Amino acid sequence: MNEDNKQHTQPTSPSSQPNATRTFSASPDDLDRMKPRHPAGRGYYQRRGAGQQSPATPGGAPRAPHHTRSPHSGNRPAYGPARTSTHLGGRRDRPPVPDYAARGTQAAGAAEHITRRPHRHITEQIDDTVKKKSTLPTGPLTTDNIRIIPLGGVEEVGKNMTVLEYKDDIIIIDAGFSFPGEEVPGVDYIIPDITYLVERKERIRGIFVTHGHLDHIGGIPYIMDRIGNPPIYTRMMTSVLIKKRQSEFPHLPALNINVIETNSSVKAGNMTVRFFNVTHTVPDAMGIIIETPYGNCIFAGDLKVDHIDQKVLPEEQAVYDALSKENNLFMMSDSTNTWRPGWSHSEHTIQDNLKEIIKNTPGRLIMATFASLLVRVIFVIKTCEEIGKKVVIDGRGMINSVDIAKELGILKADSKVFIQPEEMEQYPPNKVVVIATGAQGDEYSALMRMSNKTHRKIKIGKGDVVMLSSSIIPGNERRIQTLKDNISRQGSRILDYRLAEIHSSGHANADEAAWVYRMVHPRFFMPCHAGHFMLRMNAELAQSTGIPEENTVIPDNGMIIELQDKAQKLVILKERAASEIVMVDGLGTGGVNEVVIRDRKTLAEDGVFMIVVVIDAKSGKMLRSPDIVSRGLVYLKESQELLRQARLLVRKSVEQSVAGMRPISPDYVKNAIRESIGKYLFQQTHKRPVILPVVIEV
Numbered sequence: 083m084n085e086d087n088k089q090h091t092q093p094t095s096p097s098s099q100p101n102a103t104r105t106f107s108a109s110p111d112d113l114d115r116m117k118p119r120h121p122a123g124r125g126y127y128q129r130r131g132a133g134q135q136s137p138a139t140p141g142g143a144p145r146a147p148h149h150t151r152s153p154h155s156g157n158r159p160a161y162g163p164a165r166t167s168t169h170l171g172g173r174r175d176r177p178p179v180p181d182y183a184a185r186g187t188q189a190a191g192a193a194e195h196i197t198r199r200p201h202r203h204i205t206e207q208i209d210d211t212v213k214k215k216s217t218l219p220t221g222p223l224t225t226d227n228i229r230i231i232p233l234g235g236v237e238e239v240g241k242n243m244t245v246l247e248y249k250d251d252i253i254i255i256d257a258g259f260s261f262p263g264e265e266v267p268g269v270d271y272i273i274p275d276i277t278y279l280v281e282r283k284e285r286i287r288g289i290f291v292t293h294g295h296l297d298h299i300g301g302i303p304y305i306m307d308r309i310g311n312p313p314i315y316t317r318m319m320t321s322v323l324i325k326k327r328q329s330e331f332p333h334l335p336a337l338n339i340n341v342i343e344t345n346s347s348v349k350a351g352n353m354t355v356r357f358f359n360v361t362h363t364v365p366d367a368m369g370i371i372i373e374t375p376y377g378n379c380i381f382a383g384d385l386k387v388d389h390i391d392q393k394v395l396p397e398e399q400a401v402y403d404a405l406s407k408e409n410n411l412f413m414m415s416d417s418t419n420t421w422r423p424g425w426s427h428s429e430h431t432i433q434d435n436l437k438e439i440i441k442n443t444p445g446r447l448i449m450a451t452f453a454s455l456l457v458r459v460i461f462v463i464k465t466c467e468e469i470g471k472k473v474v475i476d477g478r479g480m481i482n483s484v485d486i487a488k489e490l491g492i493l494k495a496d497s498k499v500f501i502q503p504e505e506m507e508q509y510p511p512n513k514v515v516v517i518a519t520g521a522q523g524d525e526y527s528a529l530m531r532m533s534n535k536t537h538r539k540i541k542i543g544k545g546d547v548v549m550l551s552s553s554i555i556p557g558n559e560r561r562i563q564t565l566k567d568n569i570s571r572q573g574s575r576i577l578d579y580r581l582a583e584i585h586s587s588g589h590a591n592a593d594e595a596a597w598v599y600r601m602v603h604p605r606f607f608m609p610c611h612a613g614h615f616m617l618r619m620n621a622e623l624a625q626s627t628g629i630p631e632e633n634t635v636i637p638d639n640g641m642i643i644e645l646q647d648k649a650q651k652l653v654i655l656k657e658r659a660a661s662e663i664v665m666v667d668g669l670g671t672g673g674v675n676e677v678v679i680r681d682r683k684t685l686a687e688d689g690v691f692m693i694v695v696v697i698d699a700k701s702g703k704m705l706r707s708p709d710i711v712s713r714g715l716v717y718l719k720e721s722q723e724l725l726r727q728a729r730l731l732v733r734k735s736v737e738q739s740v741a742g743m744r745p746i747s748p749d750y751v752k753n754a755i756r757e758s759i760g761k762y763l764f765q766q767t768h769k770r771p772v773i774l775p776v777v778i779e780v
């Protein structure tokens with residue numbers, strides 16, 4: 083199989099490729115709270131670059147049409163044999179590469195279907211010495227313009243990262259990642275394209291992190307090294323979450339983390355950076371104020387407003403009162419829920435309801451929520467302490483979160499409140515509350531294991547109440563339904579957010595956000611943290627508070643926005659910063675690129691078909707009947723006729739291809755087998771498996 087493991091390269095014509103939308107939109111509400119599928123993302127990544135060569139499939143099966151899904155159809159186009167031609171050592175007509183980025187997520191909003199620029203189906207290893215030619219000079223800005231570039235987080239939910247540049251100084255806000263969907267099987271994360279920063283790394287003065295959710299900190303281990311490890315500034319909780327994650331990458335240089343508080347100010351190059359507290363679902367969330375000669379540029383992070391019945395609480399009011407008195411030039415703000423009317427449920431209301439439920443549940447209460455919803459988890463623990471119930475914490479993420487909160491003193495509870503799962507039997511059921519991960523139905527989460535009886539320590543049954551204190555992240559509906567069915571089968575009762583107000587999001591609804599915009603009243607506004615449609619809704623919301631349309635911008639990743647003429651006008655440059663999709667995958671011994679992804683999908687959908695032929699090196703004669711191994715295509719035992727025909731075909735291909743050829747070229751033989759078997763299998767099965775011919779010369 084030696085040869086077949088090689089990935090051949092050949093030129094590809096960009097014009098042959100369909101345009102594709104970029105839809106790595108995870109989940110509108112809270113990607114923040116999802117947990118990584120791999121505890122340590124393991125640090126190898128590749129990306130598409132410009133002008134590189136594109137590898138073909140290993141084995142070079144003349145594959146294609148059905149992998150090129152139109153973003154609009156999702157169907158397999160008809161098989162077109164004319165597209166495939168294979169010749170000795172040569173180029174094959176390479177069909178368009180699967181636009182896996184284009185698999186339509188219809189639900190993600192109409193905007194996701196807007197085709198923006200051609201997808202470049204090209205891969206290169208991340209190697210910062212191979213630079214894409216940037217048309218922009220990399221030196222300090224010679225103008226007096228303020229440059230703002232969203233590198234991630236604005237055509238999607240996830241991988242938030244924004245750059246502010248003024249004269250010689252560059253400041254970065256956040257460095258998140260996103261979780262890919264089924265478009266890229268097996269890929270762990272998608273991170274922002276930081277080419278622009280790598281080219282200018284000596285001018286980076288610091289990276290400021292708004293809060294500790296993974297769509298804001300997840301990219302750090304893959305990025306810091308490559309941009310020269312600039313200092314990180316953030317609040318305590320976030321710093322601990324960053325360090326905890328970084329500890330899973332012991333080979334990386336230590337981070338330079340500086341813990342600041344909201345009353346701190348930091349000199350970053352010639353600019354001063356200040357902070358303000360924002361309300362979110364994780365403690366220590368903050369907004370960032372970068373002072374420029376023309377006013378403040380404000381990066382608000384994820385936020386909601388702390389209120390009860392739409393009356394803003396005094397502490398929150400004070401923060402925005404202070405901000406409202408400043409000269410605020412520019413604001414970037416979260417669009418996750420600004421398409422929803424009114425105000426979000428107050429977390430206080432949710433907490434009141436939770437308290438009632440905890441008090442009145444006659445049996446054991448199992449509460450499942452996101453480990454990152456730490457504010458609520460802390461509240462539940464405190465409440466249990468107050469009314470004399472014991473708490474079991476279950477699930478790795480939840481245990482970690484609670485440990486961090488204890489360490490930092492954010493959670494001050496008597497250690498007697500906590501008991502181990504084994505000790506539960508010693509207490510009456512109505513004195514026990516279990517807080518666990520798994521409200522999204524994740525396969526191996528604590529709650530899922532309880533529900534399907536694979537949890538070693540916690541069994542649920544009649545009398546137990548399972549409370550799902552979370553919303554349903556779009557895409558998880560079926561898993562959650564399975565989860566509920568399983569719980570129900572055990573005889574437990576289920577409470578979810580549709581039966582009781584027990585969940586509220588960490589992101590502001592429209593009227594709430596409008597309140598913030600009125601308080602901050604920036605001259606310029608840029609929405610972030612959503613796909614295009616929701617960004618537009620948020621921009622329109624900002625306009626409704628009096629910000630002129632020409633002073634708002636609906637950004638794309640990599641768009642370069644400048645405040646020009648002494649920050650009098652907002653201009654979008656025609657140049658762009660690189661914003662390719664950068665994938666993180668696997669152990670770091672190999673790489674992931676489109677070839678790998680395509681093979682994963684083919685293997686999953688059509689299987690693999692392997693043919694081993696032994697030929698005489700001199701005469702080219704086949705020495706015995708070919709061996710055939712196949713997985714995932716047909717059940718071989720019941721497909722004897724297909725195998726027999728395939729063997730005959732192989733024999734014919736070998737004979738024809740070696741006729742008159744001296745010396746024998748195994749590559750040529752393999753291509754001939756691949757082509758004839760590919761066509762034959764498609765005729766017989768309408769499948770296009772990965773075909774791996776192996777030619778052994780003796």
Ligand SMILES: [Zn+2]
Pocket residue numbers: 114295297298384611
């Ligand atoms: Zn976020």
Ligand SMILES: [Zn+2]
Pocket residue numbers: 114293295362384588
């Ligand atoms: Zn968040």
